[in-house]
Amino acid sequence: MSDQRDLSWKPPEAPSRIGITLETYILEGMLGFPAATGAFTSLLNQFGLVAKLVTSKVRRAGLANVLGYTGQTNVQGEVVQKLDEVANETLLSVLGRRGHCAAVVSEELGEMRLLCTDPRAKYIVVVDPLDGSSNIDVNISIGTIFGVLRKSDAKMGADPSDFLRPGRDLVAAGYVLYGSSTLLVITTGLGGVHGFTYDPTVGEFFLSHENIRIPERGSTYSINEGHSARWPESVRRWNAWIKEDSKHEGRPYGARYVGSLVADAHRTLLKGGIFAYPADRGGQGKLRLLYEANPFAFIFEAAGGKASTGAERILDRVPRSLHERVPLVLGSPRDVEDFEQFVRGEG
Numbered sequence: 001m002s003d004q005r006d007l008s009w010k011p012p013e014a015p016s017r018i019g020i021t022l023e024t025y026i027l028e029g030m031l032g033f034p035a036a037t038g039a040f041t042s043l044l045n046q047f048g049l050v051a052k053l054v055t056s057k058v059r060r061a062g063l064a065n066v067l068g069y070t071g072q073t074n075v076q077g078e079v080v081q082k083l084d085e086v087a088n089e090t091l092l093s094v095l096g097r098r099g100h101c102a103a104v105v106s107e108e109l110g111e112m113r114l115l116c117t118d119p120r121a122k123y124i125v126v127v128d129p130l131d132g133s134s135n136i137d138v139n140i141s142i143g144t145i146f147g148v149l150r151k152s153d154a155k156m157g158a159d160p161s162d163f164l165r166p167g168r169d170l171v172a173a174g175y176v177l178y179g180s181s182t183l184l185v186i187t188t189g190l191g192g193v194h195g196f197t198y199d200p201t202v203g204e205f206f207l208s209h210e211n212i213r214i215p216e217r218g219s220t221y222s223i224n225e226g227h228s229a230r231w232p233e234s235v236r237r238w239n240a241w242i243k244e245d246s247k248h249e250g251r252p253y254g255a256r257y258v259g260s261l262v263a264d265a266h267r268t269l270l271k272g273g274i275f276a277y278p279a280d281r282g283g284q285g286k287l288r289l290l291y292e293a294n295p296f297a298f299i300f301e302a303a304g305g306k307a308s309t310g311a312e313r314i315l316d317r318v319p320r321s322l323h324e325r326v327p328l329v330l331g332s333p334r335d336v337e338d339f340e341q342f343v344r345g346e347g
């Protein structure tokens, strides 16, 4: 008797969870974190609330008197936009309410801000409340970037040394993109990277991008070429190489640059390719290690990508100060490796 088994049989695919709300996804542990207490799930859900509150301002920016400058200058020497301040205040008030977050380091605050001295507040947060500030007044995509660390020990409150730890110690990271729609992308590093789209008619974030994986290689590069005269020779040689006409090697790559890290990184995460903000010769770079580079490095690695200074893994870098700047290269593993090869002088 011939073997009639149906060899084409495949086990049913895990049902798609597209359409599940962010809250449910987090509460039911689908983000993949072992033995979560209510504190962690509640803290992650607070970022959803912050995103809803900030997006309501962003969507009406021209009407809600949140365009333009406050006249203040922040610790980075940058003029503070009204929306930077609104987003920062919104974050501090939401995170300060539930007692799960002991302290915050924010781009808009010179020092660490203590939120809760209760030793049961186990987590601390790093945040760029409003990213892409130069694009606010011209209605181009902007964002919010966040990362969560566990306090090193169950003490009262927190101190700056709790924040000066390598990015690999993060327990969650994410960003909100205020673009044509509002999207919140989040990961704990364990259960994949997932995107949730905000439906303002319902007031909920719904799963729209499940288990984001970055392609091995892309076809676009993203860098502010206006700075090329200040770049190290190796970066200039990489930039020339990526634009060479070599069809069989998939070059030249297309150039894409929004000037908002969240927008440029998001596109690179979904489509592949490379984003780079290198240091000027002898410089440190522009982007901040704690609340810009580390959260994105954590997200990109969880999605199969790479994040480097050009020479070392971002997540292994031990910060020396709260607002330390770092060269940042994010992208598809093959594309970041090409960049690193040039930095090593092998390109």
Ligand SMILES: O=P(O)(O)OC[C@H]1O[C@](O)(COP(=O)(O)O)[C@@H](O)[C@@H]1O
Pocket: 078, 107, 128, 130, 131, 132, 133, 134, 224, 259, 260, 261, 262, 277, 286
């Ligand atoms: O104008 P440049 O030099 O290209 O810098 C753009 C970069 O600066 C930033 O706007 C800095 O972030 P903030 O807006 O949060 O200060 C990034 O979003 C962006 O990638």
Ligand SMILES: [Mg+2]
Pocket: 128, 130, 131, 132, 261, 292
């Ligand atoms: Mg920023």
Ligand SMILES: [Mg+2]
Pocket: 084, 107, 128, 129, 130, 131, 132, 133
């Ligand atoms: Mg900012």
